[in-house]
Structures are given as C-alpha cells and as structure tokens.
Amino acid sequence: MKIKEIKVGKITVPLKKSFKTALRTVHSIEDIVVKVVTDTGHVAYGEAAPTAVITGDTNGSIRCAIEDYIAPQIIGLDIENMEEIMTRIDKSIIKNTSAKAAVDIAIYDLFGQLYNAPLYKLLGGYKKEIISDLTISVNEPSEMAEDSIDAVKRGYKTLKIKVGLDSKMDMERIKAIRDAVGYNIDLRLDANQGWKPKEAVMLLRKMEDKGFNIELVEQPVLASDLDGLKFVTDNVNIPILADESVFSPEDAVKIIQNRAADLINIKLMKTGGIHNALKICSVAEIYGVECMIGCMLESKLSVSAAAHLAASKKIITKIDLDGPGLCKEDPIIGGPEFNDYRIILNDDGGLGFKEIRNLSFSS
Numbered sequence: 001m002k003i004k005e006i007k008v009g010k011i012t013v014p015l016k017k018s019f020k021t022a023l024r025t026v027h028s029i030e031d032i033v034v035k036v037v038t039d040t041g042h043v044a045y046g047e048a049a050p051t052a053v054i055t056g057d058t059n060g061s062i063r064c065a066i067e068d069y070i071a072p073q074i075i076g077l078d079i080e081n082m083e084e085i086m087t088r089i090d091k092s093i094i095k096n097t098s099a100k101a102a103v104d105i106a107i108y109d110l111f112g113q114l115y116n117a118p119l120y121k122l123l124g125g126y127k128k129e130i131i132s133d134l135t136i137s138v139n140e141p142s143e144m145a146e147d148s149i150d151a152v153k154r155g156y157k158t159l160k161i162k163v164g165l166d167s168k169m170d171m172e173r174i175k176a177i178r179d180a181v182g183y184n185i186d187l188r189l190d191a192n193q194g195w196k197p198k199e200a201v202m203l204l205r206k207m208e209d210k211g212f213n214i215e216l217v218e219q220p221v222l223a224s225d226l227d228g229l230k231f232v233t234d235n236v237n238i239p240i241l242a243d244e245s246v247f248s249p250e251d252a253v254k255i256i257q258n259r260a261a262d263l264i265n266i267k268l269m270k271t272g273g274i275h276n277a278l279k280i281c282s283v284a285e286i287y288g289v290e291c292m293i294g295c296m297l298e299s300k301l302s303v304s305a306a307a308h309l310a311a312s313k314k315i316i317t318k319i320d321l322d323g324p325g326l327c328k329e330d331p332i333i334g335g336p337e338f339n340d341y342r343i344i345l346n347d348d349g350g351l352g353f354k355e356i357r358n359l360s361f362s363s
C-alpha cells in the first residue's frame with residue numbers, strides 16, 4: 001500500500017455557540033483537511049486546526065507546510081514502513097505541528113486499514129469507550145452557570161471551565177457554576193495562560209478555602225514561564241496541568257523532571273500527531289504522571305484520532321475531546337460514535353470513516 005497522492009482541502013463546521021477563552025474567540029471551525037490516496041485505492045483523511053495563538057499555525061501556513069514540505073517527502077513510501085514515513089514527516093520542516101498532525105492522522109488511519117483493525121487496538125487496545133468533559137466558554141458568571149446547567153442536562157459529569165480573563169471575576173464565575181450544578185459534577189479549570197504566578201496562587205488558595213473542590217487547573221500562567229508554573233504547582237493543593245507549555249516529548253521530560261506540573265495535556269495539534277504523542281505517553285508512564293488528551297477546535301475527523309489514542313493508553317486518564325460536542329453538526333459519517341460525553345470506538349479498520357461532508361478541495 002503505497003502513498004500515491006496527497007490533496008489539501010478545507011472543512012467548515014458551525015459551532016453551537018461562540019467558543020471563548022482567555023486567548024481567543026471562535027465562531028466556526030474552519031480547518032485544513034488532508035486527503036491521502038494509495039496505489040491500492042485506499043483513502044484516508046486528517047485535519048489540522050489553525051490555532052495561531054497557541055501553535056503559531058494558520059490555514060495558509062498549514063497548507064504550505066503540507067504541499068511544499070511534507071507531502072514531497074513521503075509520496076511513494078509504503079504504509080508498512082511507518083518508521084520511515086514518521087521520520088520524514090518530522091524532519092521535513094521544524095514546528096508546523098498542526099500540518100504534521102493532519103498527515104500523521106491520515107497515515108495512522110491507513111495503517112489501521114492495512115491490517116484491517118481499529119487503530120486503538122493496534123496502539124494498545126485498552127478500552128472501547130471513553131468519557132469526555134465539555135468546555136464552558138468564559139463569559140459573565142450567570143451565562144456560564146446557564147451553560148453549565150445545559151451541559152449537565154446533556155449528561156456531562158465533568159465540565160472544563162474557561163477562566164483567566166480577570167481573577168476577581170473568575171472567583172464569581174466558579175461560585176455561580178458551583179451554586180448552579182452542585183457538588184456531584186467535577187469542575188476542571190483552564191486559564192489558558194491568563195494569570196500571573198502569584199495571582200494564580202492567591203486565587204486558587206481562595207477556591208480551596210471556599211471548598212469549591214476543583215479537580216485540576218490547566219495552564220495557569222504563560223506557556224514559556226516554567227518557573228512560574230512550578231511556583232503555582234508547589235504552592236497550591238489543586239493539581240496543575242501543563243497544556244501550552246508542552247508540545248514535544250522533550251517538553252514533557254523537562255516539565256516532569258522539574259516537577260513544574262502534576263499532569264500533562266497531550267494534543268495531536270501540539271505534538272504533530274500520534275507518533276510523538278505516543279512518546280509523551282511513554283515518558284509519562286516512566287514517571288507515573290497521568291495525562292489528559294485534549295483537542296483544539298477540531299471536528300470529529302481529527303478528534304477521532306485522539307479518541308483512538310486515548311482508548312489505547314492507561315496513562316491517559318482525563319479526556320477533553322469535546323470538539324464534536326461543541327459543533328452544531330457532524331459532517332463525518334462512520335468512525336467512533338460521539339454521543340455527547342460518551343465516545344465509543346469503531347470496530348472497522350483504522351479510524352473507520354465512511355464519508356466526510358462539508359469538504360472543499362480547490363484544484
């Protein structure tokens with residue numbers, strides 16, 4: 001099964017509601033899609049999210065990286081030779097992790113198709129079903145409380161609350177949400193780099209004193225401020241999870257060895273796909289550091305690949321694969337079933353897609 005053609009297109013999926021974090025506001029998913037065709041007639045797809053404020057990747061840079069740098073390095077290679085394909089993707093261009101992720105996802109799909117086994121089984125086959133949280137965008141406390149009630153009505157047992165715009169108001173946000181949903185729902189916070197280290201410690205200690213019972217806090221301070229991240233980790237009891245501070249396996253080693261965070265968030269758009277995500281899992285296993293699997297604003301296409309990885313690894317204990325749950329429609333036919341919080345992996349080969357709608361390829 002040799003790689004014959006790689007085409008780059010676009011997928012558009014409207015969101016149920018604008019997605020707001022301390023870093024950005026998004027109204028609709030507009031991601032790059034890659035289509036890989038083999039000499040045997042097999043077809044696979046991958047997706048890349050242009051999260052410029054986190055990865056530096058834009059739709060233009062993703063398209064260019066795939067067409068001009070990555071694709072020419074792997075055309076003609078056999079899917080049996082995963083090691084060579086992955087090395088070439090990695091070395092074709094530095095950074096550009098979202099572009100690499102899209103191609104890596106399509107190649108892993110073909111790998112599963114080649115052996116006619118669902119990808120999660122080839123990667124470790126730990127479980128067939130995983131449970132995701134749902135993200136609540138940062139807004140006025142009353143609106144966030146209403147959104148949280150809606151999420152709980154949809155069956156979500158864990159909510160990921162976006163904070164980090166204003167620490168005083170963040171306290172009010174969490175109080176309003178706790179008052180609204182009670183204490184049987186797990187709350188995890190994501191500040192998306194929005195606080196200063198001392199500000200984060202003061203605020204999180206207050207939340208501890210109030211008994212808000214926060215499961216974990218994601219990326220309280222700037223991605224580059226590892227000393228600040230460690231300061232927060234050392235000075236609060238709530239577990240701290242590194243997200244924007246960890247892209248590569250090397251980043252994970254650094255964070256873990258310095259005990260700068262308690263947990264690590266793995267996202268395919270940061271690692272450059274499954275190949276490097278597996279290396280982070282191995283590092284985390286060695287040190288016994290549990291991981292979250294997360295996503296950017298991605299459709300079911302690339303989130304399915306992350307779901308397969310999550311279902312294959314014991315060290316991934318926290319699931320933030322809510323991209324499809326935030327979307328108004330699902331253009332992906334086949335693959336894992338996303339029933340809001342419940343994700344059931346497919347039994348057919350690879351990622352199991354039958355059809356991808358809302359795609360456009362310019363010739």
Ligand SMILES: C[C@H](N)C(=O)N[C@@H](CCC(=O)O)C(=O)O
Nearest residue numbers: 051135294295296297320322323
């Ligand atoms: C969508 C997911 N729950 C999430 O919050 N992901 C990111 C931000 C994604 C984005 O800005 O596209 C995160 O910081 O965890």
Ligand SMILES: [Mg+2]
Nearest residue numbers: 190218219243
């Ligand atoms: Mg995050």
